[in-house]
Amino acid sequence: MHAAAVRVPCSTSNLGAGFDCIGLALERWLDARYLPDDGPLRIERGGTLRSIQADTDDDILVHAFRAGLRARGVETATGLIHATSDIPIARGLGSSGAATVAGLVLAAAALGQALDREAELQRAYELEHHPDNAAPSLYGGLVAVARGDDMLRPLSLPLADELTFVFAAPDVEVSTRRAREALPDQVPHAVAARGLGRVAALVQGFASGDPVLLRIGFEDELHVPYRLPLIPLAQEAMDAGREAGAFAVTISGSGSGLIAVTARDRSHAVAEAMARAFGSGVAFTSDADRRGVVSLDQ
Structure with missing residues (x-):
């Protein structure tokens, strides 16, 4: 080796x-x-x-x-x-x-x-x-x-070049196990069907950069309603991000962080607004990493 x-x-x-x-x-x-x-x-x-x-x-x-x-x-x-x-x-x-x-x-x-x-x-x-x-x-x-x-x-x-992202999280951890335990064992058929349509909007929204499609795609009934109560001030931070210009905001992974998609010229305003709503924690802007894992020079 x-x-x-x-x-x-x-x-x-x-x-x-x-x-x-x-x-x-x-x-x-x-x-x-x-x-x-x-x-x-x-x-x-x-x-x-x-x-x-x-x-x-x-x-x-x-x-x-x-x-x-x-x-x-x-x-x-x-x-x-x-x-x-x-x-x-x-x-x-x-x-x-x-x-x-x-x-x-x-x-x-x-x-x-x-x-x-x-x-x-x-x-x-x-x-x-x-x-x-x-x-x-x-x-x-x-x-x-x-x-x-x-x-x-x-x-x-495909991911539109003009999209950028904002991550914000409070000083609170949410374990994956706890987030999983919050989910119901079953959901109604109609809920699942609505989710399929939103996935199509999500994929097309990312490809085109269309704010309306992204907003539809970020809506969810399978996990977000059950996990949001685990994150203090999450709804306030989501609302603040949207008011500052984010196209859409949702939970990142299982939380406690939130992820927003936005235009570049609004990204810092969105980050600042979400950070203020949480009061403490971490917030930053980021483009997509398009390379994935790489080897570093020795």
Whole structure:
């Protein structure tokens, strides 16, 4: 094994009607570097990762790194992983998905193997079960994931160049487990049918930049009504974003963050308005990351 380094973008998923199947890569990243030595495998964390208290064996990135090695016939790992990130943790930006992708791709790079995005997507799904986060982190841009024949089919979707995004979150975590538990076991047939029409509007809205279609596509009855009460001041922040010029606002992933789509000339006003509504936390503007995971120069 030899030294290797990768950069993985974060992702916002669901995007309203695209529940559990559509995600978008944004310009916040996790950088992971592997340095071989004879010591036990260990990890050093920087940036937002410093808040993680997990032991090495319980670390998501390390777990994925070991899985990536085992998939290639390597059972024992030594050396140092240094990982740093500016992705907010447990705020709905796919931080665990980015860590999973980073570990898998770093393992391949450390063994000198070429990146196989489709294979890594399957492995990421087996480890983390959130392909709508892993796929945009791997491929970049706007990605839908279709499931069939026991395989995941990533579909890169067109995204209008003029669209940009605003992320805002309070100083409150919402765990994926808690957000899942808030969902009902069943929904009426009519609700599901309305959701299908909104998905079509969402995809076309992203492709064309049409604000009306984006607003329709960001509407949702499957998850947003049940998760919004878990996020303090979320409705106020959504309203503030729309009033400041956002085309549409919804929950990012399972929360606690919100994601807004807007025109570039309104993005900073939208970020400031949503940040004021939350009172504390984090808010930033971002274009889509259109590259996905990349290797870094040594």
